[in-house]
Amino acid sequence: MSQRATGPGVLDALSLLSEVADELVVRSARDTHDAWADRLGGYPGRSITSAVYAGVGLGLRVAATGLDRAGAAGLGPRLDDGPRGRFVRSAVNGLIGDSLAVDRPRLAITMAVRIDGRDVALTPRDLAAAFPDATGRVVVLQHGLCENESYWDLGRERTGTTYAETLVGLGWTPVLLRANSGLTVRENGVALAALLDRLVGAWPVPVTQVALVGHSMGGLVIRAAGAVASDAPAPWADLVTDVVTLGTPHLGAPIAWGIGHGARGLARLPETAAFGRILDRRSVGVHDLVAGLADDVPPLPHARYRLVAGTLTTRERHPVGHVVGDLLVRPSSAYGRGRGGRELFPGADVLHLGRTDHFGLLNHPDVHDALRAWLR
Secondary structure: OOOOOOOOEHHHHHHHHHHHHHHHHHHHHHHHHHHHHHHOOOOOOHHHHHHHHHHHHHHHHHHHHHHHHHHHOOOOOEHHHOHHHHHHHHHHHHHHHHHHHHHOOOOOOOOEEEEOOEEEOOOHHHHHHHOOOOOOEEEEEEOOOOOOHHHHHOOHHHHOOOHHHHHHHOOOEEEEEEOOOOOOHHHHHHHHHHHHHHHHHHOOOOOOEEEEEEEOHHHHHHHHHHHHHHHOOOHHHHHEEEEEEEOOOOOOOHHHHHHHHHHHHHOOOHHHHHHHHHHHOOOHHHHHOOOOOOOOOOOOOOOEEEEEEEOOOOOOOOHHHHHHOOOOOOHHHHOOEOHHHOEOOOOOEEEEEOOOOHHHHOOOHHHHHHHHHHOO
16 A cells, blocks of 8 residues: 655745755855955955855754754654645755755655655565556556656646546556656666566556657656666566657756856956856756757567657747747657757657647647547
């Protein structure tokens, strides 16, 4: 059966907030203030202003320490007890999850199968209780950056259903995951490969077929898991027949590239360096979106790839749609098509969705129809 929700509490989140307020807000304001003062030849009362900044920073650090101790004692409600807390935890993990894994492991998410907002242990008994109607056809859904498993419900009000429910009607058993999307794509790929190995081994019935569906960064994690399986053969990989990616930046996302260049540009001047540090304090997971995954991460040779891209414009080749794509990912990147005819997925099926943004790819009516055709 699924495990009781445990993990970090609201006090852990408040402790992190106090720490970040000191590091990014107070120190950034102080450094910017001092830099402009130096540029203008100084100002009266600087020592008093410095003392104020120091006092505020000390107060925030003391608060962070106290809240951290209270959180470690288990005081207060758990973040995973409600959808808002789970949303905050997933978003923070996406932004600074690599730092959390080292400095605040209680707040860091560990990749897991999820049911009703809780982790499911990968044992035969727990999986049988969580999936009483399990079939031999398993479809695993991996979310994107800063997301969690509940994002697969977005758009339900538009279609009246979800991808998971559609797949149940086709004889599949959907398995939704949650991951720390602030880790590197390859690190999450290793975690996914290990999870799939345990999942298939402990599944209630013999697994005959596996499909993998990823939204945004989730598609990169799926590719990385496939590379792990290629290096060390795994039973689950031989069962994968279909891979579906929705708005995945296979060749990188312009917005991530722009954030990186913005951070470096701001860092060149003392007056704006603090703002550059704020932009640059993004997780390695966000860094990985700059270039996507290169040709050294090939597709699984026996799987059929289905690649979905969206544009804000009706037509895919519209100049605006070509440049901004779905606001985060361009069609060429979502299709894995680079310059000079380069193709990461030769022969893949592709689907374009017009007048759609990045999150509109979730529970889109045309994708529901495509899934019925692809995974029947």
